[in-house]
Amino acid sequence: MFEKIRNTLIATSVLYLLFGIVMLFFPGLVITSVCYLVGIMFLFVGVSGIVMYMKTEIKTAFTSFTLVMSIIFGAFGVYVLLNPEAFASFLPLVMGIFLLVDSVSKLSMAFDLKKFEYKNWWQMLIVAFILLGCGLLLVFNPFEALAVSVQIIGAILIVDAVSNIFTIYSYSKIDKK
Structure with a gap:
């Protein structure tokens, strides 16, 4: 143990x-890096969800919800990339x-x-x-x-x-x- x-x-x-x-020793680098990584991650999740929705043949309440959440995630990712100080x-x-x-x-x-x-x-x-x-x-x-x-x-x-x-x-x- x-x-x-x-x-x-x-x-x-x-x-x-x-x-x-x-x-x-490098606080500015850390702040910028974390913000951009988080922004990219949310943007990637958002775009992936939108692509998945577009490729899905049968649209259901779940796929519609996934689309809405993907748009929100993607928009948040763009916001973080454009406004890293706020995040x-x-x-x-x-x-x-x-x-x-x-x-x-x-x-x-x-x-x-x-x-x-x-x-x-x-x-x-x-x-x-x-x-x-x-x-x-x-x-x-x-x-x-x-x-x-x-x-x-x-x-x-x-x-x-x-x-x-x-x-x-x-x-x-x-x-x-």
Whole structure:
């Protein structure tokens, strides 16, 4: 069990660290890239649905609904591609929600460490509360400057990666008992 947790946390930590570094040092690139990728994705889904509708011989309520949703998705994709700043303003909120969920996970890990009688379990508890605070900050005060928000999110991802490495270390100590 600990081996699977360790491998998952290592992979997660590496990704968090890489994304965190990119977000910290290249926030404008991240904002633009995410907006364009999301816009392209919605546009692709919209166009695919419209093409599927056109190729369908029998028109039903479902295919008509699919056409309407495809038009909405395609229009949203075009909107995001033409107005990436409007879409980008939601990024801190999404990241804040992610951090809130991750902090609950870390809180659970802290109590697992306590249950396994690891003497420094409280350190994971502190990390969980730090992540909780950062998540709440992003949800309730997403800052005026989006680039600063992205840099803060990058720094938080780096902190989260370090906390995952601490978790690996802590669980490896339990595994040796």
